[in-house]
Amino acid sequence: MSRGEMPPSSKGALLLLLACLGGLALGEVGDFSHCLDFFYKRMPPQGINTEQGRYLAPICQRYKNQYRFASLYHRQHRTPWYSAYIITPPAGKRPASKWMYEPQLAFSKAPQEMSPFPSRKFIDQNLMESQAMLLDYTNSSYTKGHLNPSLHHQETLDRRATFTLTNIVPQQKGSNSGPWAQLEVEVKTRFLTFCDGPMYVITGAIPYLSGDRWIKNRVAVPEYMWSAYCCPSYNASLPESARIHFPTYAAVGRNDPQSGEDIVPVDRDARPSPRGYDVKQMPLEALEAILEQRLGMPVSLFHEQCG
Template sequence: MSQRKMLHFSTGALLLLLPWFGSLVLGEVNKDFSNCLDFFYDKTPPQGISAPGYQPICQRHKNQYHFASLYDRQRRVPLYSAYILSPAEGKRPNSTWMYEPQLAFSRAGSEMTPFHSPVDQNVMESQAVFQDYKGSNFTKGHLNPSMHQKTKEDREATFTLTNIVPQQKGSNSGPWNQLENEVLSRYKAFCKGPMHVITGAMPYESVERWIKNRVSVPEYMWSAYCCPSYSSDLPESVQPFFPTYAAVGRNDRNSEEEIVPVNVKARASVRGYDVRRMTLETLEGILRQRLSMPISLFHGQCQ
């Protein structure tokens, strides 16, 4: 296996990515999230993620910001997407897949752009493209799911590959989809103000997995929400879920069970893609250990 595939969150890997930042100019792909801080609780992005290889993207579609993503150029996947949950007022849109032109050309327009054939070589080098997923046996897993977005334009904006990771079908349409529906139901029933959600991907700890030697496959998915304003008369059974809660889901049914145990009684199609619900503190502890970064997802722990 080549040295490139073996890269993980280490100093050596990060140094390889420094040249990318010399060509960046002001735009929606920028040095920080200053243009889209509203998608983060208290206008504060997650703290402790200081690696220069991660690229902030204010996801812009039809002249509006819709959510924010921190993109890993080396792995060609987002580390996370951050958004404000707002139940969909309509159906899942027909998927027109898009890319971020400023990842390829620093002076390009700031709007996400539909793929055209043939795909420009500079685009292919800078990010994942639609062809990476064709025949890969992986689904295109949304970090910001379209049905967590209110308007048609909001939902369309989630169909950019800078919001997508390779996800096993058993996870994407099984336990992980159930988690997304649970969060949506909890918001509708008990949240009295904005719910800020951050959903991300966790790479393999040592030997990484790739599709087509280009796009990193996550070993786990993770998600956390912050709802600081909620019903004052929460049922006792619901109280542990506010103001924050979190989860980690398996994206490899053969992974060890230290982080997420396997339910051996689950039906065969989803067995091994279990989701473990947990506190925000537990998730942050897992991320700190796996990513070797002092991560804090919500400012003041959403208090």
């Protein structure tokens, strides 16, 4: 088996496991106990605990001595399965991107918060094996796709904290700067217009069923992106057109224009180009059904369906 290749037995058991997934609880890597506030009712997504637990690392994403969001990271794929966060009223411009990594994925006794990448000559082999590197994305034809986007945050430090590769998946430019970016803006608008309390968001990725795609045989490329939100307290005078979107709603987006259309159809009349990166919005239950069918496990993203 080549480096980075998943064993065949793990193909169907892939995402969204129990909050505590076994393994060592080392600082901010190992469980979600320090960052449960980023989940509705302090309950991470629920699923079935399988042998995949040994690959998964819950991370409380800590920056400048404060928890900013949570991610479930797959060590072998070197990408997160999902990131969970709370939207805050966005403000200001996108900050300059100073990319960071998670030291405790490489060294158990390392500092407990994300750190800027060292220069190439100081990159340790343990660090390189434990997670994605900036070099993986160089000349790869993929962009760095945020699961937790800086657009959904107000404070500068919260926005900067999203620029860690443990919050990034390889995303086609046509998706990242096209329909998926439009979805992020639409979710932000719903929050600002209709949500009277916190909005909890979980955004993740769906791998290929077979014939996995890789960047440089190191970083797994997802076939689809997905996102769901929970706004338990919303405006009682919602217009009729907005009622379907509360308290929860969800979406799945194509990351491969050559994928089949069983999950997300292609709008062949869409403008502007490029086409094939469509996003399909849907009720939360529809997304959970897709995840269960695609990943081979029942999934509950929000406790009691967001109340």
